[in-house]
Amino acid sequence: xxxxxxxxxxxxxxxxxxxxxxxxxxxxxxxxxxxxxxxxxxxxxxxxxxxxxxxxxxxxxxxxxxxxxxxxxxxxxxxxxxxxxx
Numbered sequence: 001x002x003x004x005x006x007x008x009x010x011x012x013x014x015x016x017x018x019x020x021x022x023x024x025x026x027x028x029x030x031x032x033x034x035x036x037x038x039x040x041x042x043x044x045x046x047x048x049x050x051x052x053x054x055x056x057x058x059x060x061x062x063x064x065x066x067x068x069x070x071x072x073x074x075x076x077x078x079x080x081x082x083x084x085x086x
């Protein structure tokens with residue numbers, strides 16, 4: 001039986017064998033890395049300014065990719081607010 005393919009014509013086996021699968025962290029872990037408390041992380045999520053999250057069972061997680069994109073988005077917002085454009 002042929003293995004089903006996923007996006008970009010990669011099979012699950014090829015993706016699983018890749019050197020780096022996305023890692024995920026809890027909101028608390030992400031907040032600690034950036035000096036943001038747990039309550040503020042949830043406030044940011046509620047206001048639409050937090051990182052994109054995924055649910056795994058009852059747990060809310062943030063992938064490494066989404067964490068980086070979130071920080072870049074915050075940097076861009078700050079640059080626009082400060083008028084530097086960088």
